[in-house]
Amino acid sequence: MIMYSEAKTVKEKIISGIKGFGKIRLKTDHSSILTYTALTLILFLAFTIRLFPMRWEIDPATGKSNLLLSEFDPYFQYRFTEHIVKEGFISWIGWIDYQRWYPQGFNIARAAYPGLPLTAALLYGIISTLGVDIDLMSFCALFPAIMAILASLAIYFLGKDVGGRPVGLLSALILALHPSYIQRTSVGFFDDETIGILAMILFIFLFLRAVEENRHINSTIKYAIASGLALGYFCAGWGAAYYPIGVTVLFTFILLLLKRYNLKIL
Known part of the structure; x- marks a missing residue:
């Protein structure tokens, strides 16, 4: 009798939970729906328009598209990524590449930017673990x-x-x-700009949030650390990172001259 009562109680809780779940509604208005719909369409357009180069990679015999890289630098980035995938994430530190520069060799750790190959190798490892069947060349092309x-x-x-x-x-x-x-993010152009632009935008976004006047100090510290990490990632992935660093210094200096700064900038 006690077991029957306990089972009945559990059943009632489950039914009550299901009914409560059905009452959940996302609080959205027409403006939010239009915004998210427009943003989704923009992101879809951003992706599909960059797939156009695939039409020149269709094999006439089979009708299938073979994803390949374009230009010369993407193939070096591919070899760099392939080396990390096969040998490990720290294997590039002592790697002297004799195919890029012969006979002296090219010191990867001193002269190359590891941000893109490390990112691609990490993401490729994740999707491979999840069971996605795609070769490294096709992944780097996309x-x-x-x-x-x-x-x-x-x-x-x-x-x-x-x-x-x-x-x-x-x-x-x-x-x-x-x-x-x-041009720099179309299918096949596997080069530093692919992560560089993203890292720069993230840095600016996080930096501006960190220096907001009305933000709580704890939140400011979190955004400041995050912006520093984004800038560090930018520096590891693209040589153009010096430009936003200079612009940020100039921006801060101008604010100091105009006396429009606060303690968060200092």
Whole structure:
């Protein structure tokens, strides 16, 4: 009798939980729905427009598309990534590449930027563990288009912080359709810019949040650390990282001259 009563109680709790779950509703308004729909379309456009080079890689005999890399630098990045995938994440530190520079050899640890190969190797290892069947060459070819989606999403949040949702959507659309950025993130262009632009946007976004006047000190510290990590990732992935560093220093210096600074900047 006691067991029957306990079973009945458990059953009632389960039924009550299911009914409560059914009452959950996402609190959204028409403006939010339109914004998220527009953002989704922009991200979809950013990805699909970068797949256009695949039409030149279709094998006439089979009708299938073979994903390959374009230009010369992406093949070096591919070899770098392949070396990490096969030999381990710290194997590149002592690697002298004689295929890139002969006979002296090319010291990878001193002269190359490991950010892109390490990122690609990590993501490739994750999707391989999850059971996704894709070869490394195809993954590296698709990698730039995937990073373009993330960069467009990141700049939406940056624009939203600066001027609201309309500015965020416009920023994402401009980046998604920017000719120079399309060229550098199309299928096959596996080079430093793919992670560099994303890292730069993240750094600016986090830095501006860190210096907001009304933000609590604990939140400021978290954003400051995160912006520093984003900048460090940027420096590890692309030589152009010196430019945002200089701009940030100039920005801070101008604020000091105009006396529009606060203790968070100092």
